[in-house]
Amino acid sequence: MAKAHFTPALFDFLRELTDNNERTWFEANKKRYEKDVREPMLAFITDFAPRLSGLTPHCIASAKKVGGSMFRPNRDVRFSNDKSPYKTHCGAHFTHIRAKDVHAPGFYLGLEVDKVMVGTGIWQPDTPSLAKIRDAIVADPKDWELCISGDFAKNFEVRGERLKNAPKGYDKAHPLVETLKLKDFVGYRNLTEADACKASFIDDYTALCRAAVPFNRFLSRSLGLEF
Template identity: 45%
Template structure:
């Protein structure tokens, strides 16, 4: 699947992030990035469905688990046209976009990581997770113990400065209730993607982080 050529292409794209260069190197993108990425998506499907039949692994070239290489520059000062990373998002079957529960693999020169959970959810979804934490603190602590303490992942993302409306500022789990994202992340070595066991490594992380995914899904009445 992935090779050293994958990282080499991404580095070259960082140095030549313009349409002319990309068009001249389009076949490299297909051979060194998109084709191995889609093969990885296909290889992950059995492991994902072993954990949950509701997590999609779609190897479609457009609209599947592999995120677009083209940047949306409409509201950004940075007008470079292409993403210089590979983003792969295994979404929940009920999801429509990246802001839904799922697993994520990020591949970028110097920054390779795995993530699980939900990023920038809408207000009702976020409230549902906070409410479940508030009402079932022991269950949430068990999730953190399994995923973070034992599993080695770290809860990251942005947080409120003050307690969210309707929650006690003195709550024993106030730091978690302040969270605006519920994502568990672990960094991977730079050469992880060229390891023959990369798929197994990610599959193990999927299993390890499953308690967090289930908690988020339970909070929002989603099957897992």
Template identity: 40%
Template structure:
């Protein structure tokens, strides 16, 4: 599906990040980036459904699992109009209404990775996750061990001080300080371009089910 040419296009876009150039090369983008991405999402429908019937894989140009190529530059000093990466998000079906866990794939010349979990949950959801870790630490610990054994690393922002209501000597205080609960595993461009990439992703994402199920449990969501 993907090829080195897909990443070459992203390199060219980095050097020509303007609407006129993109419009002139729209068909190249379709052939090398969007079409392979939609085919990948379609091929992942079965594997994603087997992970959880609550997750979605929607191969649509707009409003599906492929994130839009346009940047939101309203609040950024960088006004370049296009992203230099491909983002694919296999969302929880309730994700439009709540901050729900999801599975993600990031493709870019400066780094590709698989991810699963929840990024920047709003305060109510974050508080629910923290209290779940406090009250049900074993399930979280089991999920963390499963992730680490498969080469995933929990990443994201943290508080400097303990969150309100939790003692600094809490045995899970470093986990409770997390503001994101995202597990990330780097992959190479060679792996992305390999013929077995769909099978590779299918197998790798199985290792994130413990975390995904735990977060849904914490947030009282179906999984």
């Protein structure tokens, strides 16, 4: 019988970290972090890798402890008023192989207290990339609407930061003007802790990623990338 990758112990650790977000506590509980958070996520990434390659050969699932798909637990506090040293969530980003060179879409998994988030798409693309995506939507609105319908629409909500008005150079009366106002093109799906702790979660996550392939393919092609 398949065994769950994630257990309530992961969320228990994150709950306690939320109340004790300081280096002394984290160092005292580092073995718990490694056993209950890091190792389960790295195991998930390892097992997800062949599934991801079956969806697209252009995204990466790397289980390296440093520089892989899993985000580091440390926060970058240089420009933040909140100096809490650690993230109170555990996340992994399955990036496009070109992501180091250009803005590119991918898949995301985030585990935090009382919420599990599945994300897909491209977050905060630069101005030229954003223009390419908008131009692709204007050039082929039917293809765009097809990509965000069906299984994708059943499982994800497209949202993100949005301009108040139509972007400069685009028709404010365009039927998809609300979409063109988006500054992020990301699909979100919220799940629960209980969902993540199921033995079937890796299958469920894979199915969600599969539903998002047409969405990511559209974004990739608009940026001149394969998917």
